[in-house]
Amino acid sequence: MSVQDYFFNPTDEQRHQLFLNSLNRSGRSEDFQNILNLLRPPHEIYQYAKPMTLENLKIGIIGAGLSGLAAAYELRKLGANITIFDAESNRIGGRIYTSYYNDSKDFYVELGAMRIPVSHETTWHYINLFNLETESLSSPRSNNFIFVDNVRVRRDFSGQSITDNIYPYYNLTESEKNTPWNELSDYAAETMLDSLTPEMRTEILKIQPQYSEEYSRITKLSNRQVYEQLGLSQSAINLISAVEPFTAALLNTSHDETMSSIYSFDFLNTYRIKGGMVNLPLAFFDSLNNPNPPEFQYDTGILGKVSIKLGYVVNGIMKSSDNKVNIIYDDPNNVKLMDTYDFVVCAVPFSVLRTFELSPFFSELKMQAIRELNYIDAHKTAFLCRKRFWEENSPYGNINGGISFTDLAIQSVVYPPDHIRCLSEGLCSADSPGVLIASYNLGQDATRIGGLNIYRKLETIRKDVEKVHGLPDGYLNTLIQSYRTVHWNAEPWFRGAFAVAYPGQKVNFLYNMLLPEYDNRVFFAGDHVSVKPGWIQGALYSGKFVANQIAMQTITV
Known part of the structure; x- marks a missing residue:
């Protein structure tokens, strides 16, 4: 496969081959199908309810990030009357934040998600659905620097430049001195992952009430604790933190976050959306405002109506006496208003939900998670x-x-x-x-x-x-x-970059974070209630998943 074959708009087959190649090199080819199955989008909503099932229902969605937009896109298929609230007045997309330097959009930066x-699989599902163009971020000749302790070396594939030039500045043990950088780094990052069986590794990408004892034990350890249990000296930990500064920032977070990124190779063979990542939320926006969206394969007469209210600040959720839900919000003129909905999707970070007025409070574990879930800056x-x-x-x-x-x-x-x-x-x-x-x-x-x-x-x-x-x-x-x-x-409507669990937070909270509240009238979406926090995948998967939950709920109401 040549560079040009996969650089632009890879097919599913090409993507899968790139992924399989990475797994083969790591000796984990048996994980291939498990990972793809767990990351593929939830089932089509029509498997749970017929068109027009939600025709007479009002659904309020708090947040116009990708999880809220995806939930609206899917629920619209069932004819629901949907209102999306977002506090941002001049953009949509949440943590997708493309900033252009000129009107021609020749030069731009991704201030949020960029890979x-x-x-x-769920991310690529929607990219393909909207026919968005992509281009690879993988460079065969990046030739980047490592600058540590005022020592400058070029990053090389073997890591030899680090071993030769940076090791001498650290008080490593004899064993560590004689371990090449790539081996030392892999030992720290991958040993715990490799200690799990392929079946246990699937728990990394699952939300369930209980996990295996082996996997749970690892999730309750921080990265630093794992390194110490592996016998690494403090100097070796310091070296790893210096050469890999993102590792340093995550030293006290759950090692599960590290295992997850390695398990599905989140930082290898990455792509971006041509012209800006914002083209994905804009594609949702255009579709939701189009009575006949071109990507829709069914009779568009069944689609519900969607109203997107930008600059509307939600500050409260209340259960009403008639088993409905009130959303309390300020309009762009700071006038306090209240609307009533049959269902509500809360698609804002817990860091924002923390200051909402909730009446009554959610369940005990949900409230604990809202207070405690860690968000990194x-x-x-x-x-x-x-x-x-x-x-x-x-x-x-x-x-x-x-x-x-x-x-x-x-x-x-x-x-x-x-x-x-x-x-x-x-x-x-x-x-x-x-x-x-x-x-x-x-x-x-x-x-x-x-x-x-x-x-x-x-x-x-x-x-x-x-x-x-x-x-x-x-x-x-x-x-x-x-x-x-x-x-x-x-950022006032985010108050943190993304959720990164502390040790134990996944096994203690994640399953309950996803459960609906107010007698199955308030549902939760967002990357923080997914197995891929901080990634577009997590947001889109949770949005589609919660739409299916509401569809199933209407059958039982």
Whole structure:
């Protein structure tokens, strides 16, 4: 399979082959069908209810992120009268947040979700449904940097540059010194996953009331605790955290999150939607506002009506006396209003739901999860640069796509993938403008950088980018034309980037987080109530799943 075969718009067969190749290299080919089965979209809603079943019912959906949009898309098939509320006044899509630098949309940055793994079947289901174009983020010649302890090396496939040049700065044991970087990193990240049988590994992608003792034990351990149980020294843990700063940000979270990303290879063979990830929520938006959506294969006369209210801030959910549900909200003029619905889908993060007025409270475990579920902070700042210094033929350049990592507070630098497909140097010029994600960081570093005033933030990031690339101080001053930035903890309608469970939170909460409330009238959707928190897959799957739940509920009412 050549580069051009899979770079644009891969077929399902090509995606599956890429995924199987990765599993074969890891000796886990037996996981292939299990993972695809668990990540494929829930059944078609017509398997649970007939068209027009919901014709006379009103459904309120709180949140116009992908889970809310997917739920509306599916419920509309049954004729429901749907109202979607979202506090954002000028965009939809939730944590999909594409920011354009000009009206022609030539240059943009993904301030939110930016990757689609080949194994995420539900995401690809909707991409294919709306005929969206995709392009690979995998670069055969990324040539990125690792900049740790003021030592700069190129990332190489074998990891030898880290073993030779960065190991000496850490007080490793003799055994650790003699373990090549790739082996050390894999030992830390994959040992627990490999200790489970293929059947036990499927529990990583399941929501159920109880799990096996072996799997439960691992989910109750943090990444740091796992590393310590594996016998790694604190210096080795420090080394791993420096070279892999996202690991550092997740040291105290459940090791299940790490196992999940490795199990389905979430960071290998990833794609993006051409022209911006926002094209996915916009496709939903266009369809929901179209009486005859082109992708719909059935009689469009059965479709329900959808009203999308942007700038409407929901702040309460109340059970009414007639077994319905009241949504309390402020309109764009801050006038407090209340509407009544037969069913409600709560598709906002628990970090936002935490401040809702709930009457009565939800079940005890649901309320505990709303209070305790951990959300990690994230920050991104991107520079539109006059030229692509990182692509120049120089000691600081020769980079095309990929990510550089550092132990500095910016944590990572993400390079645009739009020149990856240039198979000869003459097709794409380093002198052309480009968008560089100058800082993408998680956890405490996101809070520390994101909390700076804009001048100090941009200065700190600029200086760190120059250090990572070995550029003189001030070199970027004449290259930066514009910037975009987001600090997810400070976004009022998110209050965190995405849910990352602490040890034990999945086995203690996740099953109950998904259960409906108010006598099966309030349902919950979002990546946080899925097996793929932080991913588009989790949001879309949960939206389609909750639509099916409501369809089944109407049969029994």
